[in-house]
Amino acid sequence: MFESWDYDPDAVPVRSGHFIGGSIVDDRPAIEVRRPSDGVVYAAIPEAGEESVDRAVASARKAFHDSDWACIEPRRRARILRRWADLLERHADELAVLESLGSTRPVADARAWDVPFAAESLRFFAEYADKLGGDVAATRGDHLGFVASEPYGVVAAIAPWNLPLVMAAWKCGPALAAGNAVVLKPSELTPFSSLRFAELAIEAGMPPGILNVVNGSGARTGDSLVRHADIGKITFTGSTRSGAAVMTAAAATGLKPVTLELGGKCPQIVFADAPSIERAAAIVSRAILLNAGQVCVAGSRLLVQESIRDELVARIIAHCRMPVPGATWEKRAILPPIVSQRQAIRIDGIVNTSLAEGAEALLGGDWESAASHYRPTVLGGVTNATTAVREEIFGPVLTVQSFNDEEEAWALAAHGTYGLAAGIHTGDVSRALRAVRKLEAGTVWVNRYGRSEDFVIPTGGFKSSGIGKDLGRQAVEANLRHKSVLIDFS
């Protein structure tokens, strides 16, 4: 079927509601949901207030205690997670349509990348189900000491709009593999693929109530979920501002532990000795064009050695001219839309402020208000004080700064607020290793940029880019708490 699409967005049925106790639960529609590609309202979601959130948490708590999810043989839990991954792949066409319809993900990318990537990450987490039991401690001979790893109980998972399905898998996968029950709140902008994701978990054999989804706004539904007394742990991905609000609410309502994956302002540093300038240009461009820059690790700050600046920038601009704006239901390669008018206006505001501060538009910077796409924009003439260099934009806007030597490069790369990821292009392995030591970032990529299927490498930021990690063994460990036991058998 997939080979023959473009699809008709008006012909796609969308099921709304919450997902509680193993099935979709209707509720009064309260929030209109628009398609980013054309701004058309295509559905509405309910907004879970305290009562519906309480229902979802109670369902999770009951399932955690009654279904034995945490106590069944861990390999059985792993089998269910793997079956769930298989089902995601079996329903990949349907999920790709649902994902692309209401998000910024082009259907071809959702089908080729998001769905398989989400499925494979679930398989990765499943592999940890029986591998993080704890440790035996060295104690005196007539004592036995051990540290038992146990799930928290009910985990609140809050996901952003930019890669809804992948983010849902990264939040729910490790929590479930560790034996927790989960209440997931997707973004109000992209709520629907998560409901189908949860339905398929039931089909895979997950006990009803172990995974629930509540829809609604962050301010109401998200906040109620975070504050609920029966939440044992919170895992959140979103902006630094919302992450801080989540952490404050968690602290005020029981000191709940938090994993926070937050914003970034990531540098891509290209030295004159990069293995190939054209390859670096292609990588730098892709890192800012992917999902039209609406990715937390968007490589939004180019730092280039002065001697190759003009050549590299000319090649990057050529790459940035290539993608043609399109609707997410077109199968050809497109420049994706911006998620909402509000976000497009915000991007344009930052670009205009930066131009007024002295930046020069080397490409773009000429958004027509009301357009759902933002043309790739390259800004020269900037300093570390320029608004576009300081603030996370979450759009296809690349700033360009040049340096002469390493020390200058490291100084420009340092950001006062964020420390999510950084890229470096060099043919000198010692320089690359010096960069790894110098750069204050949760991830450093050398001669590449962006995530791979190496799920074992965790992702997460330093400084205001977050606390804790998604992916890797660390993500599963973060969903376990440790009980110390000492037995005297003398």
Ligand code: NDP
């Ligand atoms: P937001 O912070 O606006 O929202 C993220 C999620 O949190 C949404 O589900 C939102 O709900 C909810 N939310 C908002 N406020 C609260 C609150 N007070 N209490 C509980 N929940 C709340 O981020 P965006 O959705 O705009 O996502 C983009 C941001 O996410 C960027 O800053 C990006 O860098 C970051 N991000 C980080 C990643 C990482 O791995 N570090 C990965 C992907 C994105 P609703 O939308 O319904 O209001």
